[in-house]
Amino acid sequence: SYVLTQPPSVSVAPGKTARITCGGNNIGSKSVHWYQQKPGQAPVLVIYYDTDRPSGIPERFSGSNSGNTATLTISRVETGDEADYYCQVWDSSSDHRVFGGGTKLTVL
Amino acid sequence: QVQLQESGPGLVKPSETLSLTCTVSGYSISSDYYWGWIRQSPGKGLEWIGRIYHGGSPYYNPSLKSRVTISLDTSKNQFSLKLSSVTAADTAVYYCAREDNQYFFDYWGQGTLVTVSS
Numbered sequence: 646s647y648v649l650t651q652p653p654s655v656s657v658a659p660g661k662t663a664r665i666t667c668g669g670n671n672i673g674s675k676s677v678h679w680y681q682q683k684p685g686q687a688p689v690l691v692i693y694y695d696t697d698r699p700s701g702i703p704e705r706f707s708g709s710n711s712g713n714t715a716t717l718t719i720s721r722v723e724t725g726d727e728a729d730y731y732c733q734v735w736d737s738s739s740d741h742r743v744f745g746g747g748t749k750l751t752v753l
Numbered sequence: 754q755v756q757l758q759e760s761g762p763g764l765v766k767p768s769e770t771l772s773l774t775c776t777v778s779g780y781s782i783s784s785d786y787y788w789g790w791i792r793q794s795p796g797k798g799l800e801w802i803g804r805i806y807h808g809g810s811p812y813y814n815p816s817l818k819s820r821v822t823i824s825l826d827t828s829k830n831q832f833s834l835k836l837s838s839v840t841a842a843d844t845a846v847y848y849c850a851r852e853d854n855q856y857f858f859d860y861w862g863q864g865t866l867v868t869v870s871s
């Protein structure tokens with residue numbers, strides 16, 4: 646089955662740029678979606694189709710996807726961005742929805 | 754505004770069947786989209802359980818397939834999850850979600866914690 650690999654944690658200072666990676670075999674050929682989950686809350690979609698933002702998601706959130714790595718970039722990080730972030734793809738070979746293990750973003 | 758709400762027992766005994774219902778408001782589940790279940794064990798990541806589409810067959814994560822049933826009740830605008838022969842490993846927060854036709858989850862319920870314990 647398809648595997649997505651995320652770093653367990655990323656730390657960033659307020660106002661700086663955070664980059665959270667999601668690795669997978671030829672992930673650039675798939676559409677990657679990203680979710681933000683704050684403690685005790687349900688996940689919220691922040692990026693879909695690699696780069697698109699749902700309405701209400703700040704422009705500070707952006708995504709990219711190429712080769713074996715997809716990246717969620719959060720610019721001008723705020724303390725309110727502190728959360729777990731998960732990447733997700735659809736694996737066409739198995740018709741599975743696959744999630745990465747999640748990355749905890751800490752705002753120092 | 755699309756809203757989803759899970760309901761069901763918060764405690765299930767080992768070997769019994771976990772049953773949850775997701776009530777959808779603001780959208781008819783018979784119109785479009787997939788409707789699915791995702792779970793999250795305490796302190797762990799997200800695991801896709803399965804999905805169903807009105808007029809289509811359900812599809813399940815192979816790791817759970819032998820124990821899972823997802824069904825729709827369009828008259829109540831609800832869909833449900835049944836997971837049989839549960840063990841402590843099935844203790845998790847269970848989320849229902851709407852899945853876009855392009856395989857991402859755009860609306861989620863708040864989640865419900867189900868504990869498997871005697």
